[in-house]
Structure formats: C-alpha cells, structure tokens
Amino acid sequence: MSSTPSRVHPAWLPPEALAPLTSGTAAVVGDGPCLDTARRELAGARPAPAREADVVVATGDACADDLGLAELPAPPPRGAVTVRTGGRLVVVGHDGAAALRGLYAAARTAARARLAGRSTPDGVSIDAPEQPRRMLDHWDNMEVHPVMGQVERGYAGGSLFFEAGRVRDDLARVHEYARLLASIGIDAVAVNNVNVHEREAHLLTDDLADVARLADVFRAYGMVTYLSVSFGSPRLLGHLATNDPLDEDVRAWWRQATDRVYATIPDFGGYVVKADSEGQPGPFAYGRTHADGANLLAEALRPHGGTVVWRAFVYDHRQDWRDRSTDRARAAHDHFAPLDGRFAENVVLQVKHGPMDFQVREPVSPVIAAMPRTRVAVELQVTQEYTGQQRHVAYLAPAWREYLGFRLDGEHTVAQLAAGETSPDRPQPAGGLAAVSNVGTDAFWTGHPLAQANLYAFGRLAWDSSLTAEEILDEWVALTFAGADDAALTRIAAALHAMMDDSLARYEAYTAPLGIGFMVTPGVHYGPSVEGYEYSPWGTYHFADRDGIGVDRTVATGTGYTGQYPSPWRETYESLETCPDELLLFFHHVPYTHVLHSGSTVVQHVYDSRADAVEQLDDVEGAWASLADLVGTAVPEAYDARVRERLAEQRRSAVEWRDQLRTYFHRASGIPDATGRAIY
Ligand code: GCW
Numbered sequence: 001m002s003s004t005p006s007r008v009h010p011a012w013l014p015p016e017a018l019a020p021l022t023s024g025t026a027a028v029v030g031d032g033p034c035l036d037t038a039r040r041e042l043a044g045a046r047p048a049p050a051r052e053a054d055v056v057v058a059t060g061d062a063c064a065d066d067l068g069l070a071e072l073p074a075p076p077p078r079g080a081v082t083v084r085t086g087g088r089l090v091v092v093g094h095d096g097a098a099a100l101r102g103l104y105a106a107a108r109t110a111a112r113a114r115l116a117g118r119s120t121p122d123g124v125s126i127d128a129p130e131q132p133r134r135m136l137d138h139w140d141n142m143e144v145h146p147v148m149g150q151v152e153r154g155y156a157g158g159s160l161f162f163e164a165g166r167v168r169d170d171l172a173r174v175h176e177y178a179r180l181l182a183s184i185g186i187d188a189v190a191v192n193n194v195n196v197h198e199r200e201a202h203l204l205t206d207d208l209a210d211v212a213r214l215a216d217v218f219r220a221y222g223m224v225t226y227l228s229v230s231f232g233s234p235r236l237l238g239h240l241a242t243n244d245p246l247d248e249d250v251r252a253w254w255r256q257a258t259d260r261v262y263a264t265i266p267d268f269g270g271y272v273v274k275a276d277s278e279g280q281p282g283p284f285a286y287g288r289t290h291a292d293g294a295n296l297l298a299e300a301l302r303p304h305g306g307t308v309v310w311r312a313f314v315y316d317h318r319q320d321w322r323d324r325s326t327d328r329a330r331a332a333h334d335h336f337a338p339l340d341g342r343f344a345e346n347v348v349l350q351v352k353h354g355p356m357d358f359q360v361r362e363p364v365s366p367v368i369a370a371m372p373r374t375r376v377a378v379e380l381q382v383t384q385e386y387t388g389q390q391r392h393v394a395y396l397a398p399a400w401r402e403y404l405g406f407r408l409d410g411e412h413t414v415a416q417l418a419a420g421e422t423s424p425d426r427p428q429p430a431g432g433l434a435a436v437s438n439v440g441t442d443a444f445w446t447g448h449p450l451a452q453a454n455l456y457a458f459g460r461l462a463w464d465s466s467l468t469a470e471e472i473l474d475e476w477v478a479l480t481f482a483g484a485d486d487a488a489l490t491r492i493a494a495a496l497h498a499m500m501d502d503s504l505a506r507y508e509a510y511t512a513p514l515g516i517g518f519m520v521t522p523g524v525h526y527g528p529s530v531e532g533y534e535y536s537p538w539g540t541y542h543f544a545d546r547d548g549i550g551v552d553r554t555v556a557t558g559t560g561y562t563g564q565y566p567s568p569w570r571e572t573y574e575s576l577e578t579c580p581d582e583l584l585l586f587f588h589h590v591p592y593t594h595v596l597h598s599g600s601t602v603v604q605h606v607y608d609s610r611a612d613a614v615e616q617l618d619d620v621e622g623a624w625a626s627l628a629d630l631v632g633t634a635v636p637e638a639y640d641a642r643v644r645e646r647l648a649e650q651r652r653s654a655v656e657w658r659d660q661l662r663t664y665f666h667r668a669s670g671i672p673d674a675t676g677r678a679i680y
Contacts, residue, residue: 008173009444009639011180011452013104016482020110021045021089021103024054029062033220034096037182038103055106056090057099067092078187079128082106084120094128097187097222102127104183111478115489131419133348133377133432134462135188135226135309136181137272142166142192142199147523152193153383155390156440156447161191165199167210174217177439182221184459189218190226194274194311201230204257205237208264215265224269226309231273231293232281233257244286245296258300270307270346271297277314290314290335291342298344309377309434310343312336312351312367319539327551327559328539329355329586332367337564341373348431350377353403353414355561356540359386359517360508361399363573363583366564368417369408377431378403378418382454383438386517387507389526390438390447392650393620394507395500397457397469404465409566415465433462448646449639450500452480473500484634491627492634498623506620509613510657513606514596515586516542516549519661527653528660542585546668548592549602550585562587581605592669606665607673610658617651 018041025048028039038057050056051068064072067090075081080093080102089106093099105127113120139152140159150158160173168174181189191214192200203211204227215225234240234253244250261268275293276282283293294310301308315331332351343349349371354362358381368376380400381387387394404415412422420430435458439445446452456476460467477493484492511528512519518540522532533540542549552558554574562574572578573587581596592603600608624643631640659680666672666679673679 007443008176009449009636010176011445012456012476012479013107013180013183014480014482017107017111017479018044019482021055021107025052026055027053027057029056029058029066030096030099032059032096034100034222035059037179037220038096038100041100041103054088056088057103058090058092059096059099060092060094062092073124073126076126076128078132079126080105082125082127084122084124086122097182100182100222101185108183108475108479111482112475114482114486115474115478115493117486129185129463130415130421130465131432131462132430133188133434134186134459135190135377135432135434136186136382136437136458137190137194137228137379137434138437139193139195139383140191141197142203143197145197151440152195153385153436153525154438154440155384156438156442156445156451158441160439160441161214167207167213171213171217173441174214175220177445178218178221178223180445180455181223181459184456185463186223186459188224188226188269190228190269190272190309192228194228194272195278195280196228196230196274198236200228201233201236203227204229204233204261208261212265215268219267224267225265226269226272226307227261228272228274229297230281231275231283242286243281245283245288245292246286251296251299254296254300258297258304258306262304262306266304268304268306270301270309272309272311272350273297274311274313277311278317282314289339289342291339294347294349295342295344298346302344302346306346308344308347309350310347311379312349313357315539317539318537320537321535321541325559326539327553327561329551329553329561330559330564331355332365333370333564336367337370339374340371343374345375345429348375348377350379350431350434352379352381353400356517357386360504360512361515361582361586362517363515363569363586364403364406364408364414366408366566366569368414369412369566370564372422372426372428375420375429375431376418377434378414380433380435380458382435382458384451384454385525386520387504388650388653390451391526391646392507392653393448393450393499393503393646394454395450395457395469395473395503396454397461397472398501399504400457400461401465401467401469404461408569410568413465433458435462444639444642449642450496452476453500470497470501473497481634484630488630488634492630495623495627499620502616503620506613506616509609510654510661513585513609513661514550514581514602515583518542528657530660530664543589544665544668546670548590548594549665550589551587552589553587558587558589592665592671601671603665603669603671604674607662607675607677610661611677614651614654614658617647617654621647621651 022044026042026045027050060075075094080098083090091102142162144150234250238253274280276284297308312332315328351367355365422428453476457472518533519530521527521529553561555563594602
C-alpha cells in the first residue's frame with residue numbers, strides 16, 4: 001500500500017502561478033536537464049523563435065542578438081539577468097539551474113505585482129543569491145521507527161523519498177517537491193537523517209543506484225544530492241577493526257567508497273555528518289579531534305569536488321543536573337573554536353543558529369563569529385519541533401530574519417558571516433545556510449497548510465535576507481492563491497497576515513517565557529511539561545525553585561557562557577541592566593519578583609503573557625472564519641477543513657500551556673496573579 005495521497009495540494013506553484021508566462025509564445029535556448037525542465041514548464045505556450053518569443057529562457061552563452069535584445073549584461077554567478085521590454089520577458093541564467101530559478105522568479109514577480117495591483121515595469125534586473133549554499137536537510141529514515149515515525153521530528157506524514165526500507169519506485173512526488181525547492185532557490189538536498197541507523201548507512205554503498213535516481217530528479221531542478229553518512233561506516237560497512245580517522249585502512253576505505261559514489265553520481269554533493277553527538281560515533285573514541293574526523297572525509301571527496309558538511313552539534317548528553325559547571329550552551333564553542341584554521345577547504349561546519357537546540361527563543365550562537373578561517377554554515381529548523389509541530393500556526397520568518405540580521409561581531413550580520421561576505425580585515429570563507437525540511441507525504445506537504453510558508457520563507461531568506469517577513473508572506477500568498485480572483489486574493493492576504501505575522505511571538509508568549517526553553521513533554525517535545533527535562537541528563541535545565549528561575553551563564557558568577565561572545569554582546573548579556581527581557585532567563589537566574597525592563601515582574605509576566613496570548617487566538621480563528629464564503633472556490637474545502645482542525649488543536653494546546661505554566665509558577669513562587677484571574 002502506498003502512503004502517497006492521490007491528490008496533492010500544489011503548494012505555491014499551482015498552474016495559475018505559471019499562467020502569466022504561458023499565455024503567449026515561448027522559447028528555451030540550449031540543452032541540459034534544467035533547460036529541459038524549463039521547456040516542460042513552458043509547454044503550454046506556443047513555440048516561437050527566440051528572437052520574437054514573448055518569454056525566453058537561456059543561459060549566459062547565448063548572444064543578445066539571438067534573443068532579440070540589443071544588449072545583455074553577463075549574468076552573475078548562480079544568478080540570472082531578467083530583461084522585460086515591450087511585453088517580452090527574457091531570462092538569462094548563469095547556467096541552466098540559474099535560468100530555471102529565474103523563470104520561477106518571474107512567476108513570483110508577476111504574482112506579487114498582481115496582489116499589489118500594479119504591473120511589472122520594463123527594465124533589466126540582475127539577481128543572485130546572497131548565500132552561495134542553500135541547503136535542505138531531511139531527517140528521513142528508510143524504515144518507520146516506533147517512536148519517531150519515519151521522519152525524525154517530521155510532522156507531515158512519511159518520507160517523500162523512502163518507503164518500506166528502500167527508495168520509492170515512483171518518484172513523481174519527489175519531482176513536484178524538487179520543483180517547489182527550485183522555485184525558492186535551494187541548490188542542495190541531503191536525503192537522509194543525520195542520525196544514521198544501520199539500514200540508512202548502506203545508502204552509501206549498497207543503495208547507490210537508488211540514490212542516483214533521486215539525484216537525477218534533483219539535478220533536473222538545479223540541485224545536488226548529499227547523503228548523511230555514519231562516521232562508523234568503515235567498521236559497519238567495511239568490517240574494518242577501527243574508524244580511527246588517522247588509520248591508513250580507514251582512509252583508504254573512505255576513498256574507495258567515495259570513488260564508487262562519484263562513479264555512480266558524478267555531480268554528487270557530498271556528506272553530512274553528525275559525529276560524537278547524541279550517541280552517533282565520532283573521532284573522540286580514538287582520541288582524535290573533529291578536524292581530524294572532518295578532514296578524513298574531505299580528503300576522500302576533494303578529488304571529486306565534493307563537500308563535507310560537519311555538524312557542530314556536539315555536547316554532553318549524559319549530564320548530571322547538580323553539576324552547575326557543565327553548560328550545554330557552551331559546548332559547541334568549547335569544542336570547535338580552538339579548531340579554527342584546521343579544517344580542509346572543502347569542509348563546511350554547520351552550526352545551529354542558537355547554542356542549545358532550536359528553541360522558540362535563543363540568542364545567536366557565538367560559534368558563528370568565532371571561526372574566521374572556517375566555512376561556517378548556519379542551520380535553521382523549518383520543521384517545527386519546538387514551535388508547535390505544524391499543529392500551531394507559527395510563521396518562523398520573523399525570527400530567522402532577526403537571527404540573520406544580528407550583528408554578531410558588532411559589525412557583520414550572521415547572514416554576512418555565513419555568506420562569507422566580510423571586510424578585507426576579517427575575511428571569512430562562505431558556508432551558507434541550511435535548514436531541516438518540514439515536508440512529508442501529507443497531502444498538504446506540511447501537515448498544517450500554513451506551514452508551507454515556512455519552507456517558502458527559508459529559501460527566500462537564503463536568497464535575500466533583506467526581504468521582510470511580510471513581503472515574503474505576500475509572495476507566498478499571491479502564488480499559493482494565484483487561482484483566486486483579485487478581490488478574494490486581497491481578502492486572503494489580509495486574513496493570513498492577521499493570522500501569521502505575529503504568530504511566532506504569540507506561540508512564544510504561551511510557551512517559553514523570557515528565554516526559557518525545553519518545558520516540553522520529553523521525547524515527543526509537544527505540549528507543556530515544566531519539569532519534563534529538569535532532572536534528565538540532557539543539559540536543558542531552567543533551575544526553577546521557590547525563589548527564582550533561570551540559568552546563570554555570566555562570567556562573574558555563572559558558567560561563563562557570556563564570555564564566548566564578542567563585544568558588545570558579552571557585556572550586554574552579562575549585565576542584568578542591559579540583557580534584553582526576552583533572553584533574561586537564558587542568561588540570568590533571578591527571583592520571581594525581579595522587575596523587567598517592561599515594568600512587570602518575572603512571575604507577573606508569566607501570568608499575563610500566557611493569558612493574553614490565548615485571548616488573541618479569538619482573532620486568529622476569526623480571521624480564518626472571515627474567509628468562509630470563499631471555501632469551495634478560492635479556498636479548497638479540504639484546505640479549510642485542515643486549517644480549522646489545526647486551529648482547534650492549537651487552542652486546546654495553548655490553553656493547556658497557559659494553565660500548566662500559570663499554575664506551576666503560582667505554586668512555586670506563592671505569589672498571586674495581581675489581576676486576580678483564576679489559577680487552575
Ligand atoms: O533537537 C535534537 C532533536 C533530534 C535531532 C537533533 C539533531 C536528528 O530532538 O531529533 O536529531 O536535535 O539536530 O541532531
């Protein structure tokens with residue numbers, strides 16, 4: 001039995017989104033998998049010579065005259081030049097992939113212009129991605145695991161790639177997915193979970209022909225394919241006695257395995273590795289460093305132009321909560337910063353955006369600015385592990401924008417550090433952006449239909465982090481509902497802005513106060529459990545007791561984590577005076593009566609924000625209900641049904657969060673809610 005549903009929602013590329021490009025004549029100049037894809041996209045248009053066609057797609061080697069243009073600027077690396085003149089549209093990409101992305105960009109421009117009620121003016125635009133690497137990681141397993149399901153931290157059904165222990169025979173859905181990703185500029189995809197179990201370890205060797213089938217699909221949309229591999233492969237797959245990165249036999253095994261991969265998939269991207277992390281094997285067992293480990297794989301990949309993506313998510317997950325000197329937030333910097341300059345050129349060190357683990361609110365990881373001689377990539381989590389699991393509306397773009405715009409070394413933004421665009425006195429090689437995908441076999445791709453916007457936004461921010469979250473939402477709405485008439489489209493956009501613009505802030509307000517994370521049900525990470533992780537070995541404590549709450553991470557009296565930041569942040573976070581309210585309890589342990597910059601006390605803030613956030617859900621539900629007359633036309637019935645089902649669960653869960661947190665902190669502190677609201 002296949003778990004692939006027969007009717008799949010087209011996400012942000014319904015036929016109407018491309019219609020403005022296929023209503024007249026079209027020509028695609030050149031050959032190659034991506035230009036063939038462009039040809040298929042324009043199949044609805046009438047063919048015409050490139051000199052005259054209304055829509056033309058070509059690559060940089062085409063000459064202006066042949067395209068019917070007087071002149072043509074050279075397309076930038078990875079990007080495209082788009083010329084609009086006299087009703088014609090000519091897209092010229094640096095290569096086929098860039099040309100295809102340029103074609104989708106033209107559809108987006110048309111959709112946005114329509115929503116804004118204007119036409120797209122004639123002119124030349126030159127567009128290239130800000131991040132040179134824009135990758136999606138999939139935590140997909142080949143088999144279904146009893147607790148996690150098939151996709152680890154997946155909230156949208158099974159894997160698009162694997163079924164019953166192998167790569168699917170029918171990859172039609174993967175084509176659809178690749179198309180969506182190409183349209184938002186993604187250029188690399190890792191297809192399996194970073195926790196590499198025994199079955200998935202064999203993708204590297206025994207299943208290469210099947211991996212090649214996936215790579216064929218992604219290639220046609222301008223993406224390279226990566227595999228997550230186990231550092232333990234030489235022993236597990238090669239039956240060697242060791243995985244020691246400095247052992248000659250181990251090095252030879254990786255070289256040979258990698259040569260075979262490239263013999264099968266010549267443009268293979270490389271390996272993603274989670275080593276010495278949450279039980280995965282790594283170099284520590286042999287007394288070696290993570291540079292030794294990463295360079296071992298880099299050496300095998302280098303002759304083929306491949307890349308090692310080495311994750312920095314290394315910490316002690318067997319901690320004792322009584323040990324106040326070990327601080328998980330410090331771990332990545334402690335392990336990796338001293339290794340700066342020791343990684344091979346084809347190693348990318350992938351760092352989670354925050355020092356802990358994708359919580360609703362975390363400061364930016366100091367590692368991102370600590371390794372100027374290393375290609376650092378920043379990892380975001382599109383899948384909503386700690387942000388409502390695609391049952392709650394939580395539009396993540398506003399937070400990502402804040403992270404990417406954060407001036408971590410006082411001067412350069414996180415986006416600049418990742419892109420390797422820094423000043424001559426502080427060169428930093430490029431690592432790019434990566435994110436954990438949120439899709440699955442669900443008919444809406446993402447469980448909550450509105451969670452599609454998060455995937456969309458990741459690609460767009462990797463392309464251009466100066467876009468605002470609202471602009472990105474406009475684009476996504478205009479494309480997704482391209483089939484709606486003008487009046488309906490305007491109403492849908494207004495309703496979705498009302499529901500989504502502040503949705504993450506609202507989610508934060510009923511779940512995670514003042515920078516405290518992990519008050520979730522252990523294992524599944526959904527729903528409140530204030531002490532769920534408090535006495536566990538995972539290092540995620542908030543230290544709430546009858547007197548106060550928070551983690552003292554100061555240099556003066558705490559774990560010293562604030563000292564890992566460059567100025568001005570080390571001083572800003574160290575001081576109670578200047579530490580921002582929203583991160584107060586991440587950096588400081590304070591009494592419940594501590595007065596915030598907002599004027600409220602810590603405990604009253606906990607009471608108020610939870611109650612207010614739940615009240616706001618009336619408006620969220622009301623905004624969706626205001627579209628009721630469009631259901632069956634602009635809004636498909638199944639879409640509406642799914643959104644309403646998720647809104648009901650969001651309310652149930654939000655009330656549970658509100659009541660559990662208010663009750664817990666009332667009991668712990670003995671301080672009543674000043675407003676007299678009921679405490680359960
Ligand atoms: O937050 C943790 C998740 C794990 C995940 C890990 C990681 C893939 O709970 O499920 O494992 O992060 O990022 O490696």
